[in-house]
């Protein structure tokens with residue numbers, strides 16, 4: 764809920780990562796508090812909204828959940844361009860998805876978006892017995908690339924709200940100190956989002 768008198772910001776947030784890592788599941792857990800064992804693979808991208816209040820601002824997230832299948836790769840720039848925050852997701856039980864996450868980070872950092880808040884998210888923390896990616900390796904990679912790191916489970920809800928809260932906080936603080944350097948959504952983007960399938 765918006766706090767009266769509080770500043771309102773409307774950042775665009777994009778989720779990227781290999782197929783099946785749990786991007787949609789993380790968003791659905793955050794936006795609707797739900798989890799599906801048989802979540803369908805995303806086609807193209809899906810749009811969601813959610814509002815979160817932190818002490819510095821009310822944050823109205825415009826969330827673009829991209830499709831991880833390789834055949835949709837060429838669409839990704841449409842969604843990450845102008846994003847104030849990017850969440851790169853891998854699955855702790857698959858080393859391949861961690862390798863793919865690293866490629867996404869390189870791509871994001873090459874496309875010259877000014878100072879987006881970036882998170883590296885290790886999802887499916889409930890599958891610890893099948894872990895292939897060590898926390899330390901991911902933490903080191905995140906640190907080297909100016910990202911913050913979090914392990915989550917969309918299934919158990921572990922750290923999911925905390926992830927979005929942390930992003931909201933970082934965006935609100937960045938906006939308070941340097942408003943012109945934070946990419947925030949505008950009317951056009953909001954209208955465009957409404958042309959796509961909307962959930963949330």
Ligand SMILES: Nc1nc2c(ncn2[C@@H]2O[C@H](COP(=O)(O)OP(=O)(O)OP(=O)(O)O)[C@@H](O)[C@H]2O)c(=O)[nH]1
Nearest residue numbers: 782783784785786787788800805831887916917918
């Ligand atoms: N055990 C476990 N399974 C999860 C978790 N998050 C997602 N899943 C499952 O992983 C599968 C893929 O989840 P999605 O949310 O569709 O993954 P995605 O990254 O959006 O996939 P694409 O749309 O293909 O890019 C589904 O069967 C989910 O139920 C989690 O935290 N733990």
